[in-house]
Amino acid sequence: MKDLFKLPMNLQFFAEQDDEQETGADDENQQQDPPERKFTRAEMAGIIAAEVKKATEAIVQKKDEEIQQAKTEAEKLAQMNEDQKSEYERQQREDALLKREADITARELRAQVTVQLTEDNLPAELTDLLNFSDADACNDSYQKVKDAFAKATGSFDEAVQAEVNKRLANSADQPLGNGQSAANNNNPWSKESFNLTEQGRILTEDPERAKLLMQQAKK
Template structure:
């Protein structure tokens, strides 16, 4: 129901008679006296707003009633089941109910703890935290197993993309590494000022100044050779 109050409203409908100086016959400055509200400017009368609110209240009330009916029916079924049991059966049934509730509560606690731990682990592994929703939190072993599978699948998918990018970079390097620079000199793959064999700070500074993009490519090439 909170969203209802985001609807545009014409406050003039809530004004007392005589308040405001708006003229209902005014053309609002439009030529020919024609004025049509766009869908975003849809104005609601008090009656329309009351109808919308009433519909939402009815929907919420029906949901509450349905849930309550389900709880009553469940309690009735439990009572009928207990009525057909002798004392020993009742005691065993109630003991089993308590054990089931305890197991469920412990499972919920375990799941919350594992989820918190995995969220931290995803961050440390530079993986999207949204992957947490794909994991199995029934127990630690299942969680670890599902984490590794999701991690491997994600690495495989992103790795394929990164390999494609790296291939494109290498191709660009191969095409441009012997291209003359501004002064007519060239820098071959064996004369890369960022490489270990040809390290040269002066040449690095010159290339960074004259051709920053080429400098990036050469730095990437030197990095790949390490």
């Protein structure tokens, strides 16, 4: 037993192994969970100061513009006599009142048009194409937009129906011909040749063609 305790031990070897294991574990942790960016108090103070400076500069710029506008207004008034000043101030008040009334009118017309679009089954986005300067202009622009939308939609529906008719006429397994009567005579969903058995067969074998036949029968 005494000889066992006298065996030479390479303590440096074990120390290096422990260091390598700890280093490997640290590298693995860094790859799996990258450290979150943390700001010091000084960095946070710098960020806040920069944002405050930006906001302050914007306020100062707006204030300078208002001061310059007021200065220009004062210089203009200084060159006028009393009658001209009275007329100018009256015109300014009238313009401000007209602008306020126009804003109110536009809001009211927009609200009315939104309801009308819903009743006419039209998309609400069409409001952006309308003229809200007054009721007459709004009604005129609304009718034009409505007609244009209906025309475009109708053209699209006609194109779809034409394609449906073409596919029905060119059906390989059960040609329907080019005429409406020929189509109905071979269409198990039509009144002329209503057939539940044939309907079931087509629904099973060719669901897409069945949809086209059902749509054709509704014409």
